[in-house]
Amino acid sequence: xxxxxxxxxxxxxxxxxxxxxxxxxxxxxxxxxxxxxxxxxxxxxxxxxxxxxxxxxxxxxxxxxxxxxxxxxxxxxxxxxxxxxxxxxxxxxxxxxxxxxxxxxxxxxxxxxxxxxxxxxxxxxxxxxxxxxxxxxxxxxxxxxxxxxxxxxxxxxxxxxxxxxxxxxxxxxxxxxxxxxxxxxxxxxxxxxxxxxxxxx
Amino acid sequence: xxxxxxxxxxxxxxxxxxxxxxxxxxxxxxxxxxxxxxxxxxxxxxxxxxxxxxxxxxxxxxxxxxxxxxxxxxxxxxxxxxxxxxxxxxxxxxxxxxxxxxxxxxxxxxxxxxxxxxxxxxxxxxxxxxxxxxxxxxxxxxxxxxxxxxxxxxxxxxxxxxxxxxxxxxxxxxxxxxxxxxxxxxxxxxxxxxxxxxxxx
Numbered sequence: 001x002x003x004x005x006x007x008x009x010x011x012x013x014x015x016x017x018x019x020x021x022x023x024x025x026x027x028x029x030x031x032x033x034x035x036x037x038x039x040x041x042x043x044x045x046x047x048x049x050x051x052x053x054x055x056x057x058x059x060x061x062x063x064x065x066x067x068x069x070x071x072x073x074x075x076x077x078x079x080x081x082x083x084x085x086x087x088x089x090x091x092x093x094x095x096x097x098x099x100x101x102x103x104x105x106x107x108x109x110x111x112x113x114x115x116x117x118x119x120x121x122x123x124x125x126x127x128x129x130x131x132x133x134x135x136x137x138x139x140x141x142x143x144x145x146x147x148x149x150x151x152x153x154x155x156x157x158x159x160x161x162x163x164x165x166x167x168x169x170x171x172x173x174x175x176x177x178x179x180x181x182x183x184x185x186x187x188x189x190x191x192x193x194x195x196x197x198x199x200x201x
Numbered sequence: 202x203x204x205x206x207x208x209x210x211x212x213x214x215x216x217x218x219x220x221x222x223x224x225x226x227x228x229x230x231x232x233x234x235x236x237x238x239x240x241x242x243x244x245x246x247x248x249x250x251x252x253x254x255x256x257x258x259x260x261x262x263x264x265x266x267x268x269x270x271x272x273x274x275x276x277x278x279x280x281x282x283x284x285x286x287x288x289x290x291x292x293x294x295x296x297x298x299x300x301x302x303x304x305x306x307x308x309x310x311x312x313x314x315x316x317x318x319x320x321x322x323x324x325x326x327x328x329x330x331x332x333x334x335x336x337x338x339x340x341x342x343x344x345x346x347x348x349x350x351x352x353x354x355x356x357x358x359x360x361x362x363x364x365x366x367x368x369x370x371x372x373x374x375x376x377x378x379x380x381x382x383x384x385x386x387x388x389x390x391x392x393x394x395x396x397x398x399x400x401x402x
Contacts, residue, residue, distance in 0.1 A: 111389065
């Protein structure tokens, strides 16, 4: 009975036994997710291509037109940048909270807020990715039904940089989803441990 | 000690005391989410507008051209339909599992799989919504930089139906996110209850 009394308050005060051996997995995933979304943000935000093309020749004087492709011209790309910037900020914040939050955890709220915020960021990044990818697809292939011509034949490097940003953001999205799954697993393992503890004779 | 012994196996066998009073909230939300995503799927999948416009007049004979706007012409809308159809199927399936799954629950796997699947569906619907909304925005306003003209001035009812589908899908997305939050809350409450039970003297 004495040993039982010494064991249980540990569980009751929410410090349910967690395997400490794999404590580095989530922070590592968060660091990689942070880098991926940051890369997506920067690559897309710096994406700009200026091209001078000859539109007409009068006599022997060529008339040039300078065209610039910027990410700001497409609302979907602006949203993509915002979503990825928010996701990298979120990853950084969660990293800080996970590393140093043990000291000032308020009633286990941390364990509750992290999965919810993670889920919201997943939705945000997925929406940004969806919008930007389909807009990129339109730029690459055009849409003959709506008479929207492709522009990637003129702005190749713009499109290539955009594709790189999509890939980086997609990697970040997948990592965020894996982190989310791990959070749920962790919550459930704690539940199981707590239940097993309480089932001790 | 006898009363304690009678209480604990209940907790240990994973049937942690859950408030039964609010058991109808999640099923209700699921039904509404199902209806919302189903409406989005159907409205978008039936979205088709045919218009005959006069392109030229030769002598006194007008030359007509028949143009059709279909959702199949835009990859983003096709993805939107698929994502929403999957989401409504998911809602229906989860509804069945939540109502009748108590009998054949395998080691509490249900409690684990539901939040993970929910999160994936949230990401899917968000991506579909993002792609379709930005494509709709392009149809509504055009993009002068890329020389993509707006088409909603010609296909008004197509655009209006599309907007309705976006709203329905957005409602479904928000409900799915709320369900997700409730799942996490539920898991955590169970953890708390289990911990409190085990902390009993």
